[in-house]
Amino acid sequence: MMKTAIKSNTLDVYAIRRQFPILNRKVKDNALVYFDNAATSQKPQAVIDALVHYYSYYNANIHRGIHTLAEEATAAFEESRTAAQQFINASSREEIVFTRGTTEGINLVAATWGRQNIKAGDEIIVSNMEHHSNIVPWQVLCEEKGAILKVIPINEDGELLLDDYEKLLSTNTKLVSVVHASNALGTVNPVKKIIDLAHATGAVVLIDGAQSSVHLDIDVQALNCDFFVFSSHKIYGPTGVGVFFGKKNLLESMPVYQGGGEMIKEVNFEKTIFNDLPYKYEAGTPNIGDTIAFKTALDFVKNIGKEKIRKHEEMLLDYATEQLENLPGLKIVGKAKEKVSVISFVIDKIHPQDLGILLDNRGIAVRTGHHCAQPLMDRFCIPGTTRASFAMYNTKEEIDTLVVGLEKAIKMLA
Numbered sequence: 001m002m003k004t005a006i007k008s009n010t011l012d013v014y015a016i017r018r019q020f021p022i023l024n025r026k027v028k029d030n031a032l033v034y035f036d037n038a039a040t041s042q043k044p045q046a047v048i049d050a051l052v053h054y055y056s057y058y059n060a061n062i063h064r065g066i067h068t069l070a071e072e073a074t075a076a077f078e079e080s081r082t083a084a085q086q087f088i089n090a091s092s093r094e095e096i097v098f099t100r101g102t103t104e105g106i107n108l109v110a111a112t113w114g115r116q117n118i119k120a121g122d123e124i125i126v127s128n129m130e131h132h133s134n135i136v137p138w139q140v141l142c143e144e145k146g147a148i149l150k151v152i153p154i155n156e157d158g159e160l161l162l163d164d165y166e167k168l169l170s171t172n173t174k175l176v177s178v179v180h181a182s183n184a185l186g187t188v189n190p191v192k193k194i195i196d197l198a199h200a201t202g203a204v205v206l207i208d209g210a211q212s213s214v215h216l217d218i219d220v221q222a223l224n225c226d227f228f229v230f231s232s233h234k235i236y237g238p239t240g241v242g243v244f245f246g247k248k249n250l251l252e253s254m255p256v257y258q259g260g261g262e263m264i265k266e267v268n269f270e271k272t273i274f275n276d277l278p279y280k281y282e283a284g285t286p287n288i289g290d291t292i293a294f295k296t297a298l299d300f301v302k303n304i305g306k307e308k309i310r311k312h313e314e315m316l317l318d319y320a321t322e323q324l325e326n327l328p329g330l331k332i333v334g335k336a337k338e339k340v341s342v343i344s345f346v347i348d349k350i351h352p353q354d355l356g357i358l359l360d361n362r363g364i365a366v367r368t369g370h371h372c373a374q375p376l377m378d379r380f381c382i383p384g385t386t387r388a389s390f391a392m393y394n395t396k397e398e399i400d401t402l403v404v405g406l407e408k409a410i411k412m413l414a
């Protein structure tokens with residue numbers, strides 16, 4: 001790392017970088033420049049240590065044992081629930097269900113609330129910028145029930161057309177399921193307005209917080225959303241853990257998701273009495289170690305402060321936007337006024353995949369392709385983009401390295 005590098009005025013990015021061991025590694029003899037944070041973020045040493053500590057010191061199954069290890073593991077697991085509750089300001093711990101990730105959270109709603117409440121002729125609204133995981137479960141449900149999937153269109157800048165959204169809403173609308181921040185464009189959607197409008201017609205709202213939860217302050221009570229889902233691995237935590245928030249009255253009335261141990265109070269061959277919230281939705285042994293280490297990730301973010309992180313990421317986004325726009329033939333896809341630190345682009349005559357390979361040869365990790373958002377790519381009539389997404393540990397110097405890599409690629413390929 002260059003000694004002359006200027007520190008961000010609010011966040012000591014070099015002190016933060018020292019806490020992420022992977023950032024010291026080389027890729028093809030170059031210092032790693034990790035710009036694939038929207039896919040998954042890197043993990044600080046504290047999170048890695050929390051996992052190792054769990055497996056080396058108090059590994060045990062939870063909720064059932066009375067021995068010391070089981071009690072310690074249960075307490076740590078439940079502390080993670082409290083941390084997740086506080087992270088999104090849910091009003092109670094009962095509203096926090098652990099899942100495998102955002103995808104499972106959405107599928108859970110489709111399989112439980114959806115199966116119970118969606119009938120033939122009902123309408124579900126999503127947007128044109130959804131991740132496949134917020135499209136396919138609803139398509140499957142619509143097919144099963146004879147319901148209709150409607151799509152909020154977007155403009156050339158990648159912003160939702162709210163007037164069109166209002167026109168789509170009717171008493172037939174039963175669910176609106178939209179992404180808070182787009183993984184492919186970075187657009188931050190006006191979800192509060194979307195929720196209020198949906199509620200005015202009596203629809204229930206799910207917010208996909210996979211990308212927003214790491215960058216923005218989340219307050220599910222202020223938003224008044226009915227469901228909110230996100231993944232640990234995008235917030236510096238382990239893979240395989242997600243949070244599904246549902247309003248208590250909905251969680252109480254919805255049918256169970258999976259059957260098995262833990263989600264029951266009593267079972268006999270005539271009847272099963274289900275467990276209280278949130279355990280009713282947590283069948284089987286959960287991902288204990290990763291869930292425990294997830295709390296360490298949330299604490300890590302909290303201790304640095306989301307506001308500080310956001311300012312740093314905004315600085316990176318502004319700088320990268322300015323630098324990339326100057327490159328010949330490069331076009332940024334997604335120029336919404338409100339964005340998280342994601343920058344997607346295409347370059348004349350260069351296929352994103354070729355660009356990705358050239359950049360990887362220089363140690364720069366970007367994502368190329370459709371970003372699990374093929375209908376969005378269709379909207380822009382492109383097969384895919386190259387995406388650089390920034391996290392708290394990224395620097396301006398790394399963006400300079402990307403710019404040099406892009407310049408060389410343009411000279412070579414365009």
Ligand code: PLP
Pocket residue numbers: 038039100101102103104131133134179181182183208210211231
């Ligand atoms: N929704 C959005 C907006 C995403 O960016 C992603 C992952 O990239 C998902 C959903 C799915 O998240 P996961 O793969 O963690 O379940």
